[in-house]
């Protein structure tokens with residue numbers, strides 16, 4: 001074992017060659033843990049946005065829309081304050097200790113989603129929601145599609161999209 005590496009604590013050593021952490025026990029023996037890069041880590045970024053929408057089908061009567069979609073079928077629109085929580089998974093970069101830089105993930109969320117939906121009308125203003133019923137479920141799957149390529153380019157993978165529409169209701173999508 002190479003011990004010319006940095007000392008993590010008085011009794012722990014990180015070996016850059018094997019990418020493993022070894023710890024010296026009180027009685028002098030060393031125990032070596034699994035390589036840091038083989039550990040799947042989940043990191044999460046949360047953003048918020050406010051948007052208007054209306055859930056209604058043109059081929060249904062106003063009564064049927066109201067019966068199915070409740071208040072969200074209101075003909076003159078309404079809004080929600082949404083929480084968007086995005087979890088990404090990957091292996092830790094041993095040089096940085098990061099799976100990915102969360103500020104980079106924040107920039108992707110801002111340009112691909114938040115800038116497009118915040119203070120907008122989800123039915124009318126948002127390119128990736130055109131022609132789609134803006135339920136929270138549909139929104140979660142479309143946001144996944146917006147983010148997947150750019151998250152992959154960071155060397156990690158999308159794990160989940162969670163959207164909280166009200167205090168009582170939230171939706172999670174895991175990409176399948």
Ligand SMILES: [Zn+2]
Nearest residue numbers: 053071072080
């Ligand atoms: Zn609504």
